[in-house]
Amino acid sequence: MTMALPLAADRAGDQYADGSEPRSVAPTPTGGLAVPTIRRARDLAIWFGMAAACAIAGLLVVAVALVLLVKAHPLLARVPISQVLLSDVWRPSGGQFGLRPFIWGTAWVTGLAVALAAPPSLLAAVYLAEYASPTVRAVTKSALDVMAGLPSVTYGMWGLLVVVPFVGSVAIPFLAKHCGGLPAHSGRYAAGYCVLSGGLVLATMLCPTIISVSHEVLQTVSAHCREASLALGATRLETVRSVVVRTALPGLLAAIALAVARALGETIAVLLVVGNVPSVPRSVVDPAYPLPALIANNYGEVMSVPLYESALMLAALVLLGLALLFAVSARIVLLCTTRRVAG
């Protein structure tokens, strides 16, 4: 009777970490060690519960993509996707849903934020990994964890009350005076709600992420390489430049790609400061309207306009695609680098 319920271990057909087959833990039916049926049944039930939880968790991301795709389909059935993505006209009441201004808005804000955040963050990570004392490292690590977890509305409020006035009253006049040729239409929104403000706020939010990921990457470079270089007479800086950074380069790029993925989806902090005007920005002092802000500002009205919900879901799908492109490639690179160094 006991044989009727095979041990779940056999069912899962798994292996130990070192690749060997599981040693037979199933007692023989004739032996006195036979596991009582009730325990085997419980084993099977728990196995089933865990496997089900695992399947649910694993399929969630597929479900997200599928639901968004199904919801976006009514619009795509009516209008070809190239037209939606490349059209400039956003008039929901007229049934025209051109996403191009929003995609460009996202690209401008994200690009500026990463360009502003990456250089100082990488430099800080190099300093922490190569020069700083263990105490400084421990303190900064805790601080970075806290900063990276701060709610985006905190950064958003800071941006609204500090960055926007600063950009409006200091940065834009400065740029206008010294860089000359600002586009003629840039004077329209002189209040400081523009790509530059969004980029500055977002850059501040990205710094903790880039520093902590690239710090971890730099720490995976083996001490032997470092010591060999130092023993040959190279200074710290030369070691950093020609050994550490060169070895860690893929990982550092991955840290930046991870930041891009995070920046693409940032909603509240950006929404508060970029101005939300649906036109393609032509310079950093123009207002922009990124995709997340589009979704957050308009979800309340979707029921009153046909195809509106479909258009917003398509916007979410585009955002998902962009974010995953960067996040997944970054994860793959990070996984490979840590494995290579560990192995």
Place this chain on the structure above:
Amino acid sequence: MIGRRAVDRVFRMGAMLVTASVFGGLLSVVAWTAAKGLGTVTWCMLTQTPAWSYYLGGGGGIANAIVGSACLAAGATLIALAVGVPCALYLGTYARGSRLAELVRASLETLWGVPSIVVGAFGFALMVWLGLKPSLLVGMGTVALLELPVIVRSIDEVMRTVPSELEEASLALGATRAETATRVIARQCMPGAVTGTLLAFGRGIGDAAAVMLTAGFTDAVPRSLTDPVATLPLLVLYQLGSPVDQVRQRAYGACLVLTLIVAATSLASRLVWLRLARHVAR
């Protein structure tokens, strides 16, 4: 070669200055939030729900959002734990080293990379589909999606360090796989589970984009799962847009409360980790 060493020293100074200014900038955001908020937080504000004239500068407080956010994040964390703990245990025991486990891990990493507003849009789409209204329950389910990868990864990372001898010893003593997983391995993963729970709670309570689309907003403390629920990030967002100065002042206070809650959970998770990780067998 004095030149080379001088260059090294200059670089070192420069890097230190950049690091200090980056941290200074980040700390100034926190300090600014604290300075703005401190004067406006009062006991009444924390314990009362908004009066009818609240958004015109009248009396009342933000208890609706504090209780709402806490309920929402706690509920979402419970849902995420209910799925995440068995999932992580499965990955570390039955599916240890299997290709299926790698696939599920990759899928959860991907879920981590999905922006919160996209998760919100997904929740919103499902909600409309099922004919539900924005409510505590829908919000909890959506935020749980954001929290699940955090919990699974925290447990999974500890589980990788559990020596396989421990599992083998338990099996050799006649325990079944399930008994080994739930009584031996699970105990080893406690530090990871507690840390992950706190981190996930912090991510859930600070999130604004997903709850905006799925949890609604209300002036009352939620009484059932189908009530709409107010959350702190949204409260801050709405009050910031008010033309009344007193209402904006209270936004600063609410923002400080939220920031403190999130920072406290984040610090607590680190302390718990440092305290509990000592007891794990390696």
